[in-house]
Amino acid sequence: MTTTGRRDHTTVLVLACASAVAVLIANISGIATGDDGVGYRAIADSLLAGDGYGYFLEDPVTIWPPVWPALMALVALLTPLDTMGAAIALNAAVAVGVVLTGNHLLRMVLDDRRLVMAGTFVLALGPATVGLGHVLMTDMAFALVTLWWMAALMRFRRSGSVAVLLAASLLVWLGFGLRYVGLVLIPVGGLWLLIGPKRGWQGRVRDVAVYAVAASVVPIGWMMRNHAMDGTFTGERNPSARGLIDNAMDVAATLGRFLLPGPGNGLVKIWAVVGIVVFAAAAVVTWRVLRSTPG
Numbered sequence: 001m002t003t004t005g006r007r008d009h010t011t012v013l014v015l016a017c018a019s020a021v022a023v024l025i026a027n028i029s030g031i032a033t034g035d036d037g038v039g040y041r042a043i044a045d046s047l048l049a050g051d052g053y054g055y056f057l058e059d060p061v062t063i064w065p066p067v068w069p070a071l072m073a074l075v076a077l078l079t080p081l082d083t084m085g086a087a088i089a090l091n092a093a094v095a096v097g098v099v100l101t102g103n104h105l106l107r108m109v110l111d112d113r114r115l116v117m118a119g120t121f122v123l124a125l126g127p128a129t130v131g132l133g134h135v136l137m138t139d140m141a142f143a144l145v146t147l148w149w150m151a152a153l154m155r156f157r158r159s160g161s162v163a164v165l166l167a168a169s170l171l172v173w174l175g176f177g178l179r180y181v182g183l184v185l186i187p188v189g190g191l192w193l194l195i196g197p198k199r200g201w202q203g204r205v206r207d208v209a210v211y212a213v214a215a216s217v218v219p220i221g222w223m224m225r226n227h228a229m230d231g232t233f234t235g236e237r238n239p240s241a242r243g244l245i246d247n248a249m250d251v252a253a254t255l256g257r258f259l260l261p262g263p264g265n266g267l268v269k270i271w272a273v274v275g276i277v278v279f280a281a282a283a284v285v286t287w288r289v290l291r292s293t294p295g
Helices: 003-024 035-048 067-078 082-111 115-129 139-160 162-178 180-194 201-230 246-261 268-291
Strands: none
Touching: 003 082, 035 067, 035 082, 035 201, 067 082, 067 162, 082 139, 139 162, 139 180, 162 180, 162 201, 162 246, 180 201, 246 268
């Protein structure tokens, strides 16, 4: 490893630790807890007490997948922390993982070390500045698993290793165990494998079949378990009554607040404009980059 490489490696480790420390500092007065957080804590407390996967409002549970509360209970069992302290520790650990994995992924797709390090700085600052490390939620953990999944699929494209492909499938299980939306990793990963440039059609179809079957085992099994219990596959879900346009505005506003964190969370239209402008700029830049790359 060159001197520059060693320096960058050290910088990444420092950034990862700094991100974790920032998350811990943000949670000195306690972690923010919403509706989902109350459920996660109650389920984790139930598991820790040996009462099974349920809680006072839902027993057994179908509305949330099991991985996050199970991790909270496990950390609380192995440490002096209670389940809330365990959630804070998990958020700090996830912040470290995001920096290290994000840096690895950036190095896989970028040749310019300055861009790699700039992106790594953003990943290190993100959880502390937009509040993801200060809430009892699974968003950041799911993002980390998605980064692992992306890196695994990219490595498979380079190596063709069946073991790596199966590892990507196992990461779908983990993502689904954190958030039911992890189901989307199955069709997206299958499509990505299908358009791979180096293997013939037969090889690509075979890769998609192996990946899809392996990735579907646990999600299908868990959804069958849910259906047997309450007739739903992912628990009771209620559609939004706000409508397509208002929901789209909410998405844009959330993106805007994440890009420029600060006061004025109720200023939806202003933040939506910020999000839309930046998204449009990113789309133009992405298109120019793709057009300028041979092949």
